[in-house]
Amino acid sequence: MSTRVRRHPERGAYDRQTVDAILDDGFLCHVGFVLDGQPYVIPMLHARAGDVLYLHGSPASRLVQALASGARVCATVTHLDGIVLAKSVFNHSVNYRSAVVLGSARIVxxxxxxxxxxxxxxxxxxxxxxxxxxxxDKELRTTEVIALPLDECSAKIRTGPPTESPHDDDLDVPSGVVQLRWIRE
Amino acid sequence: MSTRVRRHPERGAYDRQTVDAILDDGFLCHVGFVLDGQPYVIPMLHARAGDVLYLHGSPASRLVQALASGARVCATVTHLDGIVLAKSVFNHSVNYRSAVVLGSARIVxxxxxxxxxxxxxxxxxxxxxxxxxxxxDKELRTTEVIALPLDECSAKIRTGPPTESPHDDDLDVPSGVVQLRWIRE
Known part of the structure; x- marks a missing residue:
């Protein structure tokens, strides 16, 4: 691991309550795995039950093939909450909540x-x-369910207004947060 | 590679126009990379310019560290468009558009x-x-920009109503598509 200082360490959180809330607030996750040295990231649907994150997919998928050989995986869930418009382009950001789960998954x-x-x-x-x-029974056989324990997980969150540089105080540039959210129609 | 038949090969697309449209229709991507055998998936902001996908992050991030050693990456952009409610739970699905870009990135x-x-x-x-x-200059030094060529990319798309099993025709279960979309407030 690097000893370099991360840019925003204050955004990190490691308590399960924070992680669980992010996982539970959506059903799309992006799952990463490695085959022959190449990382793949695929979208999957998920649900958390207690200390386990469940995913499901086709038995023919590359992920299921990778898991069959005991591969490590990473499941990431991200919610974009807002666009943070600052007076300088450098201080632009997004408000978001992201949870990352690392581990070895098993077929359920x-x-x-x-x-x-x-x-x-x-x-x-x-x-x-x-x-x-x-x-x-036939339908169950053609759906694979994967369980990833929540032993190694963390969250990263940014909320609130833009952080402006002090020397930008007098700049006449409109700033603020544009809220983003999902709707069901 | 496996010779097994993929469950929905008809959902795949490999033309650049389709991939570009998916990349351009959002700014959140999930980037996968490998450090010491462990895959990581992190959310990043992106923009496409011609044949390149640009990402940006902190010079201290694990991704930038991995790239410095020439690592392969995978950038995936997914749009959830709808929840597909079928008469049987097995035929439930989501409408989505997903683009995957594989390759070796470079620092810009x-x-x-x-x-x-x-x-x-x-x-x-x-x-x-x-x-x-x-x-x-100081701000530019503390932001790293990464370029990923669009040489290896593909898209996967599902649209339309549920696909029902023929023997479910007479079932009295409401079905259809719940549309999902982002709004800015």
Missing amino acids: EGDEKLAALEAIVNHVEPGRWEVARQPN | EGDEKLAALEAIVNHVEPGRWEVARQPN
């Missing part, structure tokens, strides 16, 4: 697999599992 | 660095570069 089977799929479906659309037809 | 210097920062700032907030104070 049996009752845990069904419970994980229920968690994912109901995380994306609350109550939907109870409304739609349940999966049959 | 000089005039190209300034042009890349302008592209990123104006991609996030059109016209902002011209309004705010320009960066001075």
